[in-house]
Amino acid sequence: MTDSRCYVLAVQLNDPAHFLAVFGAAVVEVAHADLTRGVEEFCGRLLSRYRRCGEVASPEFGRWYCLFAEKASLMRTDMEEQRPVLREIGAVMMHELLIGCFGQATGSRQGFNLVIAETDAVDPESIESAVNQALSEETGASLMRADVSEDYLRQLVNGGGLLSYFQPIVELQNGTTVGYEALTRGPVDSAVHLADGLFGAARYHRLTDVLELACLRRAIEWLKAIPEPLWISVNLGPALLISPEFGQFVRDPKIAPLLPRVVFELTEHVPVASVAGLHDAVSGLLPSGLRLSLYDTGCGFFDLTTVETMRPEIVKLCITVVSRIGCSAEVDSGMQRTIHAVKRLGALILGEGVENVHQAEVLKRSGAAYAQGHYFGRPKPAIELFPL
Missing domain, CATH: 3.20.20.450 (EAL domain)
Incomplete structure (x- = not known):
């Protein structure tokens, strides 16, 4: 490790209560497990150059986070340059996961935020605080783009x-x-x-x-x-x-x-x-x-x-x-x-x-x-x- 910095990649669905209202508790329970496995899988790929600090955690349906740190071979400047790249690629992966889990119509329209925050401690309260602060500063991991004019x-x-x-x-x-x-x-x-x-x-x-x-x-x-x-x-x-x-x-x-x-x-x-x-x-x-x-x-x-x-x-x-x-x-x-x-x-x-x-x-x-x-x-x- 170059230092003791630890980061948290977090995904937050917009209005997760909507899913409960639409699909019911039993389906949401199964979907929660499916999404958690999916987030774990794409974090494994996305963060392969970094040191994972545990599996993906999901304190509640609609929020997932994964702790990771820089490897000794990476300089801090590299992490700062990589953060926006990780967010962009991660947002695409999450978008694809939602479509796979909920189908094209529902999944493609589901809004979410994907943030990467630095955290000084890895206890649940510190992680939640870092995630909430990062989410409050973001407008959303929107994939609103067009590949044609x-x-x-x-x-x-x-x-x-x-x-x-x-x-x-x-x-x-x-x-x-x-x-x-x-x-x-x-x-x-x-x-x-x-x-x-x-x-x-x-x-x-x-x-x-x-x-x-x-x-x-x-x-x-x-x-x-x-x-x-x-x-x-x-x-x-x-x-x-x-x-x-x-x-x-x-x-x-x-x-x-x-x-x-x-x-x-x-x-x-x-x-x-x-x-x-x-x-x-x-x-x-x-x-x-x-x-x-x-x-x-x-x-x-x-x-x-x-x-x-x-x-x-x-x-x-x-x-x-x-x-x-x-x-x-x-x-x-x-x-x-x-x-x-x-x-x-x-x-x-x-x-x-x-x-x-x-x-x-x-x-x-x-x-x-x-x-x-x-x-x-x-x-x-x-x-x-x-x-x-």
């Missing part, structure tokens, strides 16, 4: 450069395909081919609604090639749903006749205070034949409140819950309670992210109507599935 993104939207993919949705009782979820990607081999890069760039350039509407148009165009009575599910956020542009879109004489075969999937958790206003906006569109689905529903009171108010036709049980089927009796029983509660409210359950026959069978026995995931089929380019 605004002009490039607008050209994709306006010039037909967006690619539609479709993933099958099956009826669990008989295993037949009843519809497809429409997914959108950018050009192959581009920085925005995957959804994270594409929609991340749109958020950065404040073009999310513009991109979402373009994705809707492109997906619905494919309905002409998709055999009836198969339907498609298309994603949109609350902001677009209540916008005048969306109202005009669904009332378009060319679009309106196709609406019975389209399910509009609300892709973000809506603050409870906003649900009533959103319901009013949706109610005004119901005469247009609007079919609504709620995405990423967990096992907490938050989403059940949303379901009760919005009364969607379909409720999608999130990958966070489905991927943990069989992890504990509490997770399975919580999922079953959620399914029964949703069914009592008149909605059908769709299980997302099904990877194996066990998950499919548990969902079927629990009363879920539909499912999708790699077990049933991966997303494929529309042009391969439905040649024009």
Whole structure:
């Protein structure tokens, strides 16, 4: 050691109580363990040039920290230069971990802070004090960036450069395909081919609604090639749903006749205070034949409140819950309670992210109507599935 300095790398989720409200205590308990293992793994890689001072600790869900120190071969100036690099790389790793743990929609939107602080002592109180001080000075480890320009993104939207993919949705009782979820990607081999890069760039350039509407148009165009009575599910956020542009879109004489075969999937958790206003906006569109689905529903009171108010036709049980089927009796029983509660409210359950026959069978026995995931089929380019 060059001196006695010790550092703490800490990750703090924004509003961890939100996860408890959405997913319920049993799922959060399992997710907490999964995230702790994930943080331990990426800290092992990130801090390989440093001396680890123990395993990753997590005093509560939403906060993780790891103690480390400089090796004797490293000068202090090297540490000072490396600190911002470690933060940047660590933030990317944490972002990827959240997506892996909670799925694309929830994980990619989860805010967090990642800080590296110096601590004079390694007792829990000193560590917490150092972390809290560092967090108070930070605005967040935001990954809001764009690897493409605004002009490039607008050209994709306006010039037909967006690619539609479709993933099958099956009826669990008989295993037949009843519809497809429409997914959108950018050009192959581009920085925005995957959804994270594409929609991340749109958020950065404040073009999310513009991109979402373009994705809707492109997906619905494919309905002409998709055999009836198969339907498609298309994603949109609350902001677009209540916008005048969306109202005009669904009332378009060319679009309106196709609406019975389209399910509009609300892709973000809506603050409870906003649900009533959103319901009013949706109610005004119901005469247009609007079919609504709620995405990423967990096992907490938050989403059940949303379901009760919005009364969607379909409720999608999130990958966070489905991927943990069989992890504990509490997770399975919580999922079953959620399914029964949703069914009592008149909605059908769709299980997302099904990877194996066990998950499919548990969902079927629990009363879920539909499912999708790699077990049933991966997303494929529309042009391969439905040649024009």
